Amino acid sequence: MFMKMLVSSLIRRRSRMLAALCAIAIGATVLLGMAAISYDIPRQMGREFRSYGANMVLVASGEDALLKLEDSDRAAEVIPEKSLVGMTPYRYEIVRINMQGYTAAGTDFDQARRTSPYWNVSGAWPKEENDILIGSDIAEFTRLAPGSAINITGRASDGARFRRDMTVSGIVRTGSVEDEFIFMRLDTLDALMGNSGVAEVVEVSIAADEDELNALAAAISNHAPGVSPRLVKRVTQSETTVLSKLQSLVFLVSLIVLVLTMICVATTMMTVVMERRKEIGLKKAIGADNRSIAAEFLGEGMLLGVMGGILGTVLGYFFAQAVSMNVFGRGVILDWRLMPATVLVSVAVTVAACLWPVKRAADVEPALVLRGE
């Protein structure tokens, strides 16, 4: 009987109930969407912050000036693959162009593009073995342009002289020290120097906050004793402050939007109940007591809450996904616990919104209402 009354009242008053369902679904959509986004913000923004470049550098521990690459490979095993953005070795040697000394850096360009996305390269990134990238200060000084051929000389690690013809494939501009370096492939520099497997530093870019980085650094020095990991304080510390501010901003805003949607749901439910005073009066006149009337309305509210909540959960997922794709160009990762929480909150809000008007409705005098006074 109860179920029959519930269902038939939902079906009979289709348009009103649809409006209420809409309001609840919108509320739930916003709730889940906002929760998912503000939950995901540190991860998403953290990725954006990786454009600041490496937040950890690996150097040799102890007195050694050179880091063995096998040690840094061991260190890489500790870093979770998911959060590793890039890992770039740099080996520095002095070479000469036209008898003028420059610092040449051997590196892995694919990784360098990941750890230092801010490098501005005019021309092309080096592909061939003899392609090099020169800093903009050197380019200005020597008047070399992309495509120029140059002759590089120097002394190998065993003291023998070397000489090689190379091509400038591009000019790199960063506004800092890189502007005075020459970059070439690590294997090319290794071949010139006659030894391999070493680097001065390995720059690592990891999507993680300061605490996680500290833990990782400790794990790395345990696992690979030849490596001494150092955090780039400027990047890590600033990232933590800015990120926490951004997150609290989004959190506050989400809270405001949430309160608004709750008010919206509540006003809709109030309208729905208010409109049915006459029906309530009739029910009371034929013998329904206050408790059964309240139970009916609350049951209706609960049903609406569950339906709207489920609908909103599905829509909210797409909503969060759309926002995340638009703003960050990446999908959102949804914590599954948010889904049942959303449904629960929508039921709670809907039922709470019904309480006050139901109480007022239960107070009506059947005779007065039915007569229309």
Place this chain on the structure above:
Amino acid sequence: MFRHMLIGALTRQRGRMFMIAMTMALGASISTAMLGVMMDVGDKVNQELKSYGANLMVVPKGAALLGDLYGVEDGLGVTDKYLAEDELPKLKSIFWAFNIVDFAPYLETSVSVSGPSGTEQCKLVGTWFDKHLDTPTGESLNTGMVRMKSWWDVKGNWANDDEASGGAVSGMIGANLASKLGVAPGGKVSIPANNGGDVMIMGVFQSGGAEDDSLFVPLSFVQRISDRPGAVSRIEVSALTTPENDLARRAAQDPNSLSRHEWDTWYCTAYISSIAYQIEEVITNARAKPVLQVAESEGAILQKTQLLMLLLTILSLACSALAISNLVTASVMERSAEIGLLKAVGASSTEVSVLIMTEIMITALSGGVVGYFAGRGFAQIIGHTVFGSSIAARGLVIPLVALLVFVVTLAGSLPAIRMLLSLRPAEVLHGR
């Protein structure tokens, strides 16, 4: 008569009108706060991102920076070109002077320093810690490293720029060097070079970079010790900038490639390239280079944040519009009996709708005004909790909120009024 009825309706239905006004106030206050925060979020986040340090580096033209970061020997690529210290206040006279947040000059030299547990060859850096300046424009300000290196972990205090009596100056020492020399905050190291003297160590810092191996002292001390009076080898500038776009990128390649109109737009926008250009105009022989690591990332993060806030603002505006129009609809519908009576005694549909609309508009507008001021306060609360500074009040918010209040009220009451007008007086009054 109309006024009489209006006042009567407003006072008699005090409770209901109060409810509408309150909802309107809530909606308007949230819109005001969100719009205010959204318009200001760019500046605020920009300020926060200043903790990443300088985004402009000013060096003498033709001088390649010393590749000191990775321990390249002194002498490579070093030239004897310098900037003049007395030109520094001119930085505050460029077109975008207001956007120059802080700047600090540097002059470096290599000296041997002796402390309690040994002598070390190290880099001595002269700078401004917290220097008071009077600019040519009559402004007075404090600038220097204290504000630009906020990520430094300092034990003890920041040094100051005054040269103490007896030739001792205050200075700060990097953590690595401090442990080699065996000094702590409050200790003393001495520099035996020409014109050298004692340095009181005010603080030991850890920066995680190459600075950890150097000693920072006031600029004048380094100028004296290295016999380069008035010279500065580079200036770090921290400026608030607008994210780069195509125009700015083209201008950064070559400002001369722009048309006259584009050039004006570029020059009068706070792009990092135009600020760099303006700095080169005022400082003799200078080259201002954007530090892309900081500049590019700032742009990316700013854009994302603004876009996110824009989406959230639109969402909250839509939500408040929905909540308000719902309530307005509900309260108008409740008045069917009264409207039936009005119609029964001869009021036309137009008269009834004008009366109801005016009532609601007056209520909504008064709610909106209250809400606007509440929203201003609300924005300040957000500003202070999140950023620790207040949100600027912008004139543009007022018409936007007024428009929102008007449109939402109209949209909320229209369907209800249409329904009321189709009521038949007899039926309503009879209670069917």
